[in-house]
Amino acid sequence: MSVPDPRDVPWKELRALAHEATARSYAPYSRVLVGAAGLTAANTYVVGSNVENASYGLTLCAECSLVSDLVRQGGGRLTALAVVAGDGEPLAPCGRCRQVLFEHAGDSLLIDQGEHRAALTLGELLPHAFGPSDLPTRSTP
Numbered sequence: 746m747s748v749p750d751p752r753d754v755p756w757k758e759l760r761a762l763a764h765e766a767t768a769r770s771y772a773p774y775s776r777v778l779v780g781a782a783g784l785t786a787a788n789t790y791v792v793g794s795n796v797e798n799a800s801y802g803l804t805l806c807a808e809c810s811l812v813s814d815l816v817r818q819g820g821g822r823l824t825a826l827a828v829v830a831g832d833g834e835p836l837a838p839c840g841r842c843r844q845v846l847f848e849h850a851g852d853s854l855l856i857d858q859g860e861h862r863a864a865l866t867l868g869e870l871l872p873h874a875f876g877p878s879d880l881p882t883r884s885t886p
Contacts, residue, residue, distance in 0.1 A: 755784070758782075764831075765780065767779060770807070774797050777830060778830065779807040781794075781807035782826070786822045795807045796810060808845060825857070827857040843870055847871060851867070851868075856870065
């Protein structure tokens, strides 16, 4: 899969979609609203919102919700991602979400860091990730 040039990614639109998604967050405990918006290799958009749970470990991050939207729309590969809080400012995906995103994007996923900062790749945020290609070489015969 080819990596998009970060200058060709509609970052402002992704940030706006992510910010809109914060309005659909369910965050009665932390009160931290989070939205995520992604661009796929097919140039479609996917979005997600965080969904908290009284049993904190069951909380779903916005990025997990976004991956669910990706699968719901028929799958594909993510190429770019923006994650923002309710104030519209960027957030970096947590460790769990980095692993979930790796499954659906690989290490070349571009991650927005804000208007005046260069995008990072998922490979920079999650070096040496374990993924589907590791399973055949790591399983016991």
